[in-house]
Amino acid sequence: MTHPMDSFFDEQNGALFKFFPGAEVRPGQRRMAEILYDAIEEGSQRRIQWLENGAGSVSPAVVQVLEAGTGVGKSLAYLLSALAGKKRPIVVSTRTKNLQQQLMDEDLPRAANILERPIKGVVVKGRGNYVCKKAWEELQQSPPDTFTIPDQKLWLKMGRWMTQTSQGDGDELGKSDDSPLWELMNARSERCTGRKCAQYESCFLTQLKQQASQADVIIVNHALLLADRQLRESDFGQVIPDAPILILDEAHELTDQITDSCAWSWSTRSMNLLISDLEEAAKHLKDPSQIPLYLPALRKAWADLQESVPSMPKVYALGDEAMDVNSLTLHLQAWQTCMDAMRHECQRLSMQKEKELGWEKLMDRIQYASQCLDQCLMSPEGWVSTLHRESKTFVRFQSNPVNVGDFFDRLLRQGFETVVLTSATLRGDSSFDHLQITLGLSRRECEASESVESPFDFQNQGLIFVPPGIPERRASATQVGEEIWLTHCQNSIERLCRASRGRAMILFTSRKMLEYFSPRLQVALPALTFFIQGQHQNRQGLLEEFRTTPQAVLLGLASFWQGVDLPGDSLVLVVVMALPFAPPDDPILQARMARLNEEDTLAGFTQLQVPLMALKLKQGMGRLIRTQKDRGVVAIMDPRILMPHEDPKGKSYARIVRASLPPFPVVREWETVETFLSSL
């Protein structure tokens, strides 16, 4: 039976092979395109029926989940299946900038060639990346009194750049992410006055919005997409236009992203920005106001409130015994009083002065801050409140939703015809059932989820190695592990890294563990060059140095378990130090597990903790084999990955975890693994 996707993917006559004669035949890519094309068709049909039936309130969107193993070529598959119909625009949301760049530079031009028509793509970044013309104008009138050294250079470049740039994207200037100067002039939504702004028509964001409305494909990241969809609800500042098709790539991150993006959150940074915006706005007043008078009291009230959060850097649950709730409540009341006074003054000014000065927006922000802290301290049902002490001078009050399903429905389902969730890691165990718990998908949607296998020959390209005799890691006073486990790991890693001649990445589950092993490994393996997360330059620079240095070993934490793409010989060994269970004291995880445990005391562990751990493990292992030529070993320093019949320390859940992993053979003999590594 023929399928519309045959015209692209058929080996004999497909346009993919006509325009790219050397293209690999990938059955998974073809299958993925067929599944998505059918889902998009169904979404379109459902929409028509829904409109014919009077457009009731329930969203008719088709949600198609599709796990596509590494090497499937999923970007081209989803672009071609979505662009084949003439629906536009298509919104593609990713987690990483790398993937956005790849889509723009490689996949969209390829898709345009295959479709034989121009495809207009646009990357939309977060508002904070763009310069606000109004803020720039105001800064020119009254420049900041002091600059950091990088900001001095930025300030000198700004004038000329503003006359040349067509996008207003600060990345063109090479601005740093933590530039105080950029904070004063970026286009963040909380101070944008939208249509009331005199610069609205020529504003870079207004132009970007126009470009997006004419594009075939709009590429965004998950955080921006969620922020933009929330702005849409308030009908203010939305950049991404309505679209029939939403493709969520790297969708394994969605639950965490929604949990963060839909939180109530107020931090030292938010407070400092509010204070500097109040100061800036007050400078432009023609008549006297109470703002300069109120600001010192507000600063002091915040400093006192900040002090009442325990000083040890940590995420504190509200009930944490280290918290002095009385002191916190007292200082909160004092701060609220100052905020109320400031809000009334902004209200008075909003009625008297030019609206352009944004007093209403400032009022809204003050109100949000007050509500946010109230929400945090009241911790209503369905929300988890936490107080984050990040450093001596930085705290954050946060309240996260326990259940993100409602947010997924409201922000990422409603308004679309078809929503695609794809990633190389979506099956938490051997099924997609955990998506019912994490994203609130229906049972039917989970059952209709599909997976297309990687084209790699895992049976022959790699091995899983669990050192013989490795003990289970048990808690210790150092929180790293008992001496017997530490010694066993140290000896095993040394032996493995010698056999592989470096070219290894060691993935840790805690900073303490990394700090314990890194000096010891460097002393024991002087012939190898070590790159350690946090001790070198940024992540991209670290990866590049690792890739180009012979006999290198990279030691990384959570962020290196995913998004590292090192094809070829530079990486032949991945060491997983422990099964990556989320920390059991994470208050959000605890609340989610408690809900599940109400019906079955083990449900939180089996239905949530184990699938989430399996997903993370799969991501970590996925760093090893990136092409059909790559070969290597994943060594796991944790016997719980074995089944009870393989090792007495094995666990029964290992069976379902292993079913979701790439099917590498599991070996326990040193001779086998050393011979294999030496041959690479």
Ligand code: SF4
């Ligand atoms: S519309 Fe908003 S972002 Fe644009 S210049 Fe005006 S205030 Fe700045």
